[in-house]
Amino acid sequence: MDAIKIVLAGQPNVGKSMLINAMSGSNGLKVGNFSGVTVEKTELCFEHHCHMFEMVDLPGTYSISGFSQEEKVAHKYLLNEEYDVIINVLDSTHLKRNLLLTLELLKLNKKMVLALNMADEAKKENIEIDVRQIEKIIGVPVVLVSANTKEGVEELLEKVHEVADNQERIKSNITYSDVMEEEILEIETFLTQKGFALRDLSNREIALRLLFEDKDIYKELHDEPLMMELQPIILKALQHLYTHHDTKNVQEIKANEYHAIARGIHLETVRCQRNKGKKSLTKRIDEVLINKYLGIPIFLFLMWGLFQLTFTLGAIPMDWIDGAIGAFGDWVGSTISNEFMRNVIVDGIIAGVGAVLLFLPNIIILYIGIALLETTGYMSRVAFLLDGFFHKFGLHGKSFIPLVTGFGCSVPAYMAARTLKSEKDRLITLFIIGFMSCGARLPIYVLFTGAFFGADSAGNILFIIYISGAMLGLVMAKVLRVVVFKGEDEPFVMEMPKYRFPSFTLVWHTVYNNAKSYVKKAGTFILGASVLIWVLATYPNQPLLEQEYQTKIEQSAKEDAITLENELKMKKLEQSYLGKIGKASEPLFAPLGFDWKMTVALEAGLAAKEVVVSTLGVLYAIGDNVDENSNALSHELKKNISFASAMAFIVFVMIYLPCLAASMVFAKEAGGYKYLVYLFIFTTVTAWVFSFITYRILL
Amino acid sequence: MKLSELHKGDRAMIKKIDSSEDLKIRLASFGVVRGSELSVEACSMGKKTMEIMVDDTLIGLRGEEAKEIEVEKL
Numbered sequence: 001m002d003a004i005k006i007v008l009a010g011q012p013n014v015g016k017s018m019l020i021n022a023m024s025g026s027n028g029l030k031v032g033n034f035s036g037v038t039v040e041k042t043e044l045c046f047e048h049h050c051h052m053f054e055m056v057d058l059p060g061t062y063s064i065s066g067f068s069q070e071e072k073v074a075h076k077y078l079l080n081e082e083y084d085v086i087i088n089v090l091d092s093t094h095l096k097r098n099l100l101l102t103l104e105l106l107k108l109n110k111k112m113v114l115a116l117n118m119a120d121e122a123k124k125e126n127i128e129i130d131v132r133q134i135e136k137i138i139g140v141p142v143v144l145v146s147a148n149t150k151e152g153v154e155e156l157l158e159k160v161h162e163v164a165d166n167q168e169r170i171k172s173n174i175t176y177s178d179v180m181e182e183e184i185l186e187i188e189t190f191l192t193q194k195g196f197a198l199r200d201l202s203n204r205e206i207a208l209r210l211l212f213e214d215k216d217i218y219k220e221l222h223d224e225p226l227m228m229e230l231q232p233i234i235l236k237a238l239q240h241l242y243t244h245h246d247t248k249n250v251q252e253i254k255a256n257e258y259h260a261i262a263r264g265i266h267l268e269t270v271r272c273q274r275n276k277g278k279k280s281l282t283k284r285i286d287e288v289l290i291n292k293y294l295g296i297p298i299f300l301f302l303m304w305g306l307f308q309l310t311f312t313l314g315a316i317p318m319d320w321i322d323g324a325i326g327a328f329g330d331w332v333g334s335t336i337s338n339e340f341m342r343n344v345i346v347d348g349i350i351a352g353v354g355a356v357l358l359f360l361p362n363i364i365i366l367y368i369g370i371a372l373l374e375t376t377g378y379m380s381r382v383a384f385l386l387d388g389f390f391h392k393f394g395l396h397g398k399s400f401i402p403l404v405t406g407f408g409c410s411v412p413a414y415m416a417a418r419t420l421k422s423e424k425d426r427l428i429t430l431f432i433i434g435f436m437s438c439g440a441r442l443p444i445y446v447l448f449t450g451a452f453f454g455a456d457s458a459g460n461i462l463f464i465i466y467i468s469g470a471m472l473g474l475v476m477a478k479v480l481r482v483v484v485f486k487g488e489d490e491p492f493v494m495e496m497p498k499y500r501f502p503s504f505t506l507v508w509h510t511v512y513n514n515a516k517s518y519v520k521k522a523g524t525f526i527l528g529a530s531v532l533i534w535v536l537a538t539y540p541n542q543p544l545l546e547q548e549y550q551t552k553i554e555q556s557a558k559e560d561a562i563t564l565e566n567e568l569k570m571k572k573l574e575q576s577y578l579g580k581i582g583k584a585s586e587p588l589f590a591p592l593g594f595d596w597k598m599t600v601a602l603e604a605g606l607a608a609k610e611v612v613v614s615t616l617g618v619l620y621a622i623g624d625n626v627d628e629n630s631n632a633l634s635h636e637l638k639k640n641i642s643f644a645s646a647m648a649f650i651v652f653v654m655i656y657l658p659c660l661a662a663s664m665v666f667a668k669e670a671g672g673y674k675y676l677v678y679l680f681i682f683t684t685v686t687a688w689v690f691s692f693i694t695y696r697i698l699l
Numbered sequence: 700m701k702l703s704e705l706h707k708g709d710r711a712m713i714k715k716i717d718s719s720e721d722l723k724i725r726l727a728s729f730g731v732v733r734g735s736e737l738s739v740e741a742c743s744m745g746k747k748t749m750e751i752m753v754d755d756t757l758i759g760l761r762g763e764e765a766k767e768i769e770v771e772k773l
């Protein structure tokens with residue numbers, strides 16, 4: 001029993017990914033309410049009635065002659081790969097436009113099923129579709145489905161099964177304009193009279209392809225003697241078409257013909273009783289959200305609100321987690337008697353992992369914000385609002401989508417840049433995605449703003465950090481545009497999806513998956529890194545130093561003993577491996593006001609940004625003063641770091657190289673490791689300069 | 700007249716599209732072809748971008764692209 005390989009093709013945002021999720025009963029594929037959510041082909045297997053189904057989710061494509069990079073992925077796959085059945089997904093509420101792609105897909109001569117998705121929305125909008133009639137005209141099975149309510153999903157799977165088993169294809173009854181039909185008939189009759197046959201193509205199909213100037217068919221017919229007689233007939237036919245369509249551009253003629261057909265099918269099969277005069281909800285929301293004057297202020301306000309919430313709302317569970325981790329550490333400390341084990345676990349693992357876990361609530365709030373932006377349809381509106389502004393900085397309005405994705409994580413953001421058609425726009429966007437601080441940098445900001453600002457202003461500071469990072473990114477985009485990536489502007493045309501109420505499950509899955517991977521990372525990678533940092537910060541043993549202090553402590557009074565003990569801890573830390581590494585690179589960062597601990601934390605952060613916090617956690621846990629009751633990291637920071645250095649540190653973190661995983665993806669998307677070298681130099685130099693300026697101003 | 704000269708709320712019929720080949724194909728797949736009707740739904744500040752509706756599809760485009768579309772006001 002072989003698996004049936006099914007590929008989903010359709011225009012963007014019609015619900016292909018959601019339909020696969022519905023069919024397979026999983027939630028593995030990313031769904032969002034804007035064009036270009038899926039940018040890479042994704043495969044997924046599941047069993048249905050003892051049959052394996054292998055589903056391939058493709059990026060949406062408006063027409064088969066792709067436009068942007070992710071559309072080319074779809075195009076290439078459909079033309080060159082092996083598969084059994086195409087499910088062409090259409091949006092029932094935009095049937096006319098979606099049928100244009102269907103007409104092109106029919107030309108591929110593959111087994112196909114049409115899935116008219118969004119049946120629930122069509123019902124709500126009083127759209128009635130005569131499914132059987134469409135079936136008759138197009139000649140492939142048609143199923144009305146809803147990925148949302150799951151109606152029709154079972155029927156769709158059965159139809160796919162049937163089609164896959166069946167060898168026969170139904171003939172389509174698509175008719176072109178009268179003029180076109182006349183000429184098709186002329187050529188078709190000629191071919192039949194000559195008794196000509198080519199592969200499994202019908203003569204009508206050959207005639208059509210000839211008229212639409214399909215390069216492949218001309219190549220195939222090139223050496224046929226028949227061509228000599230055929231040529232004048234084709235020329236005459238084309239002349240006829242040119243006058244009829246008032247253009248000599250065959251592509252345009254083809255587009256006109258397809259539009260006429262789609263309009264015809266639509267007219268024949270779709271009944272729509274729209275309440276005339278009543279404005280749709282989408283239009284009413286747009287009145288406000290993309291209002292000429294209010295649009296941008298509303299957007300900024302929403303962003304500000306998000307960061308306020310991230311800080312203030314996030315602070316509540318943070319206190320609990322902090323308390324729990326502290327108590328857990330104490331409890332573990334008191335139960336383990338082996339000193340080495342106790343130190344590794346309490347000062348290494350719990351201090352490091354705990355410091356990272358502490359920020360889970362902030363991360364969750366941030367991701368809820370991003371998920372709402374993605375699922376409501378607001379994303380495309382903001383791109384629309386910001387295009388004018390972005391354009392001034394040499395960026396494309398669509399860059400907003402990868403950039404905003406970058407606030408969550410840079411990895412998907414780099415991939416999302418594929419929706420930009422122009423290579424230069426795409427490269428510029430790739431270079432500045434790092435300026436959009438990712439979720440993993442959030443803990444560092446929350447930690448530092450919490451330590452150095454009052455609780456009432458920390459949210460605003462957070463907002464300022466993100467906005468100034470973004471502004472800096474824009475300025476850098478302009479610099480890159482003027483200096484490196486000169487070139488033509490790319491047009492901005494973009495579909496504005498309907499507003500959709502964010503479904504709880506969708507938001508939940510985005511947030512849940514991201515939170516899960518954050519915790520998982522804390523439990524694995526960060527844990528390992530914390531142990532490593534602890535080991536490096538504890539060894540080598542320094543018996544001489546200890547002995548020296550031991551005698552001193554014994555001889556001195558009680559108060560002096562504590563000071564001496566703290567001094568010993570500091571000395572030991574400074575002479576550890578990590579201390580030596582930090583000291584070696586300290587001169588590089590000394591002009592920015594960073595001590596060796598901050599330097600080490602930054603360097604460790606090259607692996608992953610969470611490690612910055614966990615490293616600081618471990619370093620301050622080891623060097624923890626003995627008489628200190630509160631061992632909260634933020635207290636330690638405030639005590640040991642000056643305000644100016646802290647701000648310079650934030651600025652450096654804002655700008656410098658993204659984590660290792662993201663850097664690898666960057667290199668892949670940009671097209672080579674040389675770009676990564678550029679990025680490293682670009683970000684490090686910028687970070688150093690801005691950090692230096694910040695430090696000197698505040699000093 | 701040009702699409703870019705229209706204002707919010709105006710309706711028009713498309714006469715001619717003078718864009719590059721790529722853009723023409725893209726516009727065509729949105730339903731923006733000769734003969735289709737459109738209405739202007741919104742304009743951003745300074746008409747940097749416009750939102751138009753064609754056949755129930757909302758499309759955002761730049762003022763500069765709108766200059767290349769010839770329309771007849773209805």
Ligand SMILES: Nc1nc2c(ncn2[C@@H]2O[C@H](COP(=O)(O)OP(=O)(O)OP(=O)(O)O)[C@@H](O)[C@H]2O)c(=O)[nH]1
Pocket residue numbers: 010011012013014015016017018019030031032033034035036037038039058059060061117118119120121145146147148149375500
């Ligand atoms: N009401 C309703 N909404 C749906 C249905 N199917 C999909 N949607 C919504 O349509 C939007 C697009 O869904 P996706 O699955 O991301 O669309 P896609 O075709 O994969 O899009 P691209 O990957 O960008 O090509 C999401 O907001 C979904 O919630 C449906 O049957 N009913």
Ligand SMILES: [Mg+2]
Pocket residue numbers: 016017018030031037038057058059060
């Ligand atoms: Mg998708």
